[in-house]
Amino acid sequence: MKKVFMVPAIAAALFLASCGGGDSGSSANHEHESAASTSTEAPAATVPGIEDVELTDHIELEGSDDMRFDKDLFKVKAGETVKLKLKNVGVQPVESMGHNAVVLDEGTDVASFGGEAFKAKDEEYIPSTFASSIIAHTKLLGPGESDEIEFTLPKAGVYEFICSFPGHWGTMRGKIVAE
Ligand SMILES: [Cu+2]
Known part of the structure; x- marks a missing residue:
């Protein structure tokens, strides 16, 4: 029982x-x-058109006298070395139409950065006051000049790049999506 x-x-x-x-x-x-x-x-989904962009480790950009980059969207692997080559294909002098490419850390306020860069003529428009927001940058290039740099985006996300020559960031601006 x-x-x-x-x-x-x-x-x-x-x-x-x-x-x-x-x-x-x-x-x-x-x-x-x-x-x-x-x-x-995820950041990759927030950038329109990124699904049509091929993964690369070698970005090639041209800057022109009409204040444009020829491309504005790239996709790379986070944590891997990326090469970026910029060529100034214009003919106007560097004093009035210089170009560079500045890759900014995620979340950088581009307008604030552009404002500081405007005042940084002695630093070729690479403001030391925003050094911690800069992942990499090319030299300031005159007509026909080019420069190639290497950098690594630390983690997945959306990183903006601009030309920091005064007045250019409004039109010379693009995104690198790291996945
Ligand atoms: Cu420019």
Whole structure:
């Protein structure tokens, strides 16, 4: 008789244990859902047209007398070396139409950076006051000149690049998406 009595007690204990398991299972599901919704907000998805851009480790840019880069969107691998070559294909003198390419850290306020660069003529428009926001930059180039640099984007994200010559960042501006 005692054994028969024990069986329902064990069954009740197992039932309670499985209820507890059910609760933790549902909270795990909840965490999974929130992780999934975070991943849909990944930086690569926030830049229109990035899905049509091929992964590269060698960016080639041209800057022209009409204050434009010839391309404005690139996709690279985070943590890997990227080469960037800029050529000034214009004919106007460097004093009035110089170009560079400055790769800015994620989250840099481009307008603020451009304002500081404007005042940094003695530093070829690479403001030391914003040094921590600069990942890499080319030299300031006159007509027909080119420069090539190497850098590594530390983590996945969207990094802007601009020409920091006074007045140029409004039109000479693009994005490098690291994935
Ligand atoms: Cu420029």
